[in-house]
Amino acid sequence: MIHFCVLSRLKQRVLVLSPGMKMAFDPQTQTKIDQAKVFMVGAGGIGCELLKNLLLTGFRDIHLIDLDTIEVSNLNRQFLFRSEHVGKPKAQIAALAAEEMCPEARITWYHESVIQPKFNVKFFGQFNLVLNALDNSAARSHVNRMCLAANVPLVESGSSGYLGNCKVIIKGTTECFDCQPPIGQKTYPGCTIRNTPSEPIHCIVWAKHLFNQLFGEADPDQDVSPDSEDPAADPEAGLLSNGTHQEHWSTVAETNETVIAHLAVQQNGAHQLQNGSNGNEAKKGTSTRAKAVACGYNSIDLFQKLFHQDISYLLSMSKLWEKRRRPEVLDVHSILKQKDEEKVWGSSSTEEHEDKRLWSLKQNVIVFMRAVKALKETMDKIETLVWDKDDENAMDFVTACANLRATCFGITTQSRYDTKQMAGNIIPAVASTNAIVAGLIIFNAVKVLQNRVDECRNLILKTFRDAVPATSPKRRVRITGVSKLLEPVKDCVSCSERVETSLRLNLETTTIKDFQDKILKGYFKMAQPDVSLDDSSGTVIIDSEFELNNKDKPLTACKILDGTRLKCSDFLQEYDITITVNHADDLPEDTLFESSKDANVVLAAMPSQAPDARTTPAQKRKSADDLAEASAEELKRFKRQEKEHLGFGHVNENGFPDQFLEILE
Ligand SMILES: Nc1ncnc2c1ncn2[C@@H]1O[C@H](COP(=O)(O)OP(=O)(O)OP(=O)(O)O)[C@@H](O)[C@H]1O
Numbered sequence: 001m002i003h004f005c006v007l008s009r010l011k012q013r014v015l016v017l018s019p020g021m022k023m024a025f026d027p028q029t030q031t032k033i034d035q036a037k038v039f040m041v042g043a044g045g046i047g048c049e050l051l052k053n054l055l056l057t058g059f060r061d062i063h064l065i066d067l068d069t070i071e072v073s074n075l076n077r078q079f080l081f082r083s084e085h086v087g088k089p090k091a092q093i094a095a096l097a098a099e100e101m102c103p104e105a106r107i108t109w110y111h112e113s114v115i116q117p118k119f120n121v122k123f124f125g126q127f128n129l130v131l132n133a134l135d136n137s138a139a140r141s142h143v144n145r146m147c148l149a150a151n152v153p154l155v156e157s158g159s160s161g162y163l164g165n166c167k168v169i170i171k172g173t174t175e176c177f178d179c180q181p182p183i184g185q186k187t188y189p190g191c192t193i194r195n196t197p198s199e200p201i202h203c204i205v206w207a208k209h210l211f212n213q214l215f216g217e218a219d220p221d222q223d224v225s226p227d228s229e230d231p232a233a234d235p236e237a238g239l240l241s242n243g244t245h246q247e248h249w250s251t252v253a254e255t256n257e258t259v260i261a262h263l264a265v266q267q268n269g270a271h272q273l274q275n276g277s278n279g280n281e282a283k284k285g286t287s288t289r290a291k292a293v294a295c296g297y298n299s300i301d302l303f304q305k306l307f308h309q310d311i312s313y314l315l316s317m318s319k320l321w322e323k324r325r326r327p328e329v330l331d332v333h334s335i336l337k338q339k340d341e342e343k344v345w346g347s348s349s350t351e352e353h354e355d356k357r358l359w360s361l362k363q364n365v366i367v368f369m370r371a372v373k374a375l376k377e378t379m380d381k382i383e384t385l386v387w388d389k390d391d392e393n394a395m396d397f398v399t400a401c402a403n404l405r406a407t408c409f410g411i412t413t414q415s416r417y418d419t420k421q422m423a424g425n426i427i428p429a430v431a432s433t434n435a436i437v438a439g440l441i442i443f444n445a446v447k448v449l450q451n452r453v454d455e456c457r458n459l460i461l462k463t464f465r466d467a468v469p470a471t472s473p474k475r476r477v478r479i480t481g482v483s484k485l486l487e488p489v490k491d492c493v494s495c496s497e498r499v500e501t502s503l504r505l506n507l508e509t510t511t512i513k514d515f516q517d518k519i520l521k522g523y524f525k526m527a528q529p530d531v532s533l534d535d536s537s538g539t540v541i542i543d544s545e546f547e548l549n550n551k552d553k554p555l556t557a558c559k560i561l562d563g564t565r566l567k568c569s570d571f572l573q574e575y576d577i578t579i580t581v582n583h584a585d586d587l588p589e590d591t592l593f594e595s596s597k598d599a600n601v602v603l604a605a606m607p608s609q610a611p612d613a614r615t616t617p618a619q620k621r622k623s624a625d626d627l628a629e630a631s632a633e634e635l636k637r638f639k640r641q642e643k644e645h646l647g648f649g650h651v652n653e654n655g656f657p658d659q660f661l662e663i664l665e
């Protein structure tokens, strides 16, 4: 294992394997490796290490697939690639590098997504082993389903910073990738974000939501205004003396002066401040966007609304502050009158240390105003903006807004650099983690080929010494979770024999598109679902070959009623399931459906998009979060089993060290 890690550090392709240069296995194992045909999915961080390991171990017939092209940012760890390869397909260059290293290797490469009809069950069936080196759960789930259908063993893996894992999936014998419920992106309760932030990340999430409300596709679940329905707040908050809620700020087109004058009055009696931007407002459908439009995106007006008026409204929810520090309103005019700082900067600066500097309050205000103006101008040209951490104005906006909100709540402000890390969910890729995970894949792969599945292990890589900063080289890495392979979960939607299930959902409000995207693709992991009524009519509801023409209709409008049985199948995955749908109108607001298998399946935790040919950066980031969360969860499970299963038994045969629990000391 250490051998592999050291080799990966060479970072240059000086390695050329001579025909006789292989690991010392017993003759039977060697023959199996010689004859094995393997499919490697993903040629990124883990993939590059894995390909080199496969060659070193003696594998010669390797098919590899990756949909992506090489980026400059890959070069620091994806050591098969060089700067002259930037823009070229990863699969092609990895294959070339492998052939250079080992001329006798037969490498077949595909620059495509693995979620394509041509990679069907028959295609998967030609391999002895499939090895995943992917970075997103949609593709992982799909490959898992294909391997189950083709009955080919799969070694699954992942890494996120110092976390890593590797597990073996064999149909009918072990847990599959979907046996454990999906873990959603880390989310924060709406009332924390809208009413009572206490950490920088709460302000950053709020600022990102605000960006979408003002410039992007407004999502009702991402409301940024005070939530008067917070259970911790007093119900009277924001009420006028006559018991009605005050008209909100910009439904009446006030001039700046009147707004400010109005605010001044409100400021003198915060408890009487009546800001209509409360929970009801979201229900009424009046959005932050509508207000911004009403004031022509005037940045002073927006500032006063966000950091004065809304904060005053929150102050009126007195119960919230019984045990918390009260937030403070900001006044744009007095901040702007403050003495000038040496320099105000934002997108114009490219110097790294500048990016790490904390802005003063006045600088935050100026960057906010400048970013609002710039983003509005872009929006006028292209209508809807999509938040992107690499867009200078978007990043300026989020940094300044998060800092201004943090100032209101007495939370430490952040530099633009730190905000970017948090807002972009950036978890630095660690080359050593990838190298270790790729070594673990080989360990399991060889055991599978040897038919010694009981000696395979599910492995989790984690750091300890948590007091040491995550980026410090002193941070030690250890394989902490080691368990024997776990048995399949009885009701798993992917690997159980069960072909029937039932769901409770609101048939009057759930649309066909939601049923397809969030339930069939998101929950049941189908790639191309077909659906028909399981009755004598056999009416087709969804045909994967055609665009949905009923997509916005509720299920009831398509003859799907309480107790209807739906035949759902995926031709590509050779997967069929019959789903009985039962009407429910008592589900919590954020719950789309409940399955008979598990408790609440929360809408927010479901990917809203089908597994796509390309994963977006956002999906990639999400999957990194998934892994971090998943690893933590798995670790808990493994810890419970650790006592029982610790130790590797016979693993020191065939050249593997007896003890490799502590890899990097
Ligand atoms: N559906 C898919 N089909 C084929 N390859 C895929 C698919 N989804 C993801 N991949 C590939 O899996 C690889 C995962 O590697 P890795 O996590 O190192 O990603 P990366 O994009 O190179 O790095 P980073 O995300 O850190 O910039 C990527 O090269 C990606 O293109």
Ligand SMILES: [Zn+2]
Residues within 6 Å of the ligand: 175, 176, 177, 178, 179, 180, 488, 489, 492, 493, 494, 495, 496
């Ligand atoms: Zn399963």
